Amino acid sequence: MILTVDHVTKYAYDVPMGAAVQSLRLFPSRFEGQREIEWLVTIENGIRGGSFRDGAGDKVEGWSVRPPVDEVVVTVRGKIETFDTSGVLRGHRELVHPMAYLRETSATWVDDGLAKLAEEVTQGLSEPLQKAHRLSAAIGEAIAYTPDVTDAHTTAAEALAQGQGVCQDHAHALIAAARSIDLPARYVSGYLLASEDGAPHEAAHAWAEIWVQGIGWIGFDAANSCCPDERYIRLGSGLDAREAAPIRGVAQGGGEERLDVTVALGQVQQ
Template identity: 40%
Template structure:
């Protein structure tokens, strides 16, 4: 599928800022299931952009803006060719050993309730792939998807106890439970093309990947109950949300800030006309 992504972020500050520094993990990388055709980052003011790859292999753009500045509009757009490979992640240029993704973090920590949940799944299925599919299905049933919640940095244990959350919560709980079963897992951020025609979205999407014996890394989206197909654009990975957050940074200046995000994922015009 040929997908077009348009991701706009607008900042408004109550007081002029002296400096703004942002880390942008918004640029996809090429691997077997996706190929970046075209990609742009545009800022509506004078800014310096520097690109590098982080320890996870993510494409990171550091954005520097010198003030005084009262508002910033950041637009990320481009086209990606995607292929349905049943969630398998191949030729992604892994930078870290698989065992690194057994590490826990504050956001992906498994408490006693999650460990018990994982143990029940491990008893039900012996095959690692079947275990991960069952884990995804059980989370879809147990954690009610509530897109109006604004808690991308809520930890897995809190979301599990609440039995509701956003896609970031589903991904954190999946990682916590998979690691509790001894299966390396990682958090993934990206975009999702809605086949129901809902082009406009309020945020990026998130899911998880698990590394399985003799298969390798495979994606699982507990918020939707499927493995990623050609409707998914994968942009960044990490141990949790903080490693793969689309935008993170700091500002120098007082006052408050307001943030609005608009994400649109559509089929590229050339394809839709065909």
């Protein structure tokens, strides 16, 4: 499948700000599931900094905008060919030991609810792959897709207790549950092409990856009860949403920030 991405993120400030600095993780991962055709990331009036590929295989690029800064506009335009690898991150070069993904963060802190769920639904299973599938299904059932009831700071435990949330919450809850039974897990950010059946989800999407010994990293999208296929574009990963964020940035000053994001994903008919 050939997908096009048009993604504009605009940070507008009510008063002119000092310098803005950003760290972008907006580049498609290199693995058998995707082949980049063209990909351009720019910041209006921005100065490109250094870029590198980190130990997790993600490309990161630094940018800055000189003061005064009224707004920062980050644009991603790209075209990419995708393939269904049944969620398996095959051919992805990375160095980080899977065990480094057993660490808790405040967003993926495991409470009794998460620990109990993880233990109950995987009882009697010995295969990590089975456990991962079972966990993903259980989280999808336990948290109903409901926009606007959670925010960026909602933790996995809170989302589960509430029983509602968006893809970030599903991913966090699945990661936390997996780690609680010693399965390394991480947060993945990317894009998802809207499906024709109208299932609810966002084009800027997030899911989880779980490490299965013998296979490697496998993606699980609990929000859509599936594994990522050719409708998904993978950008980067981290211990939680904050670490995997496609854009991390600051602008100096006390101004109020307004965020405006538009993401359009299209499929090129062949």
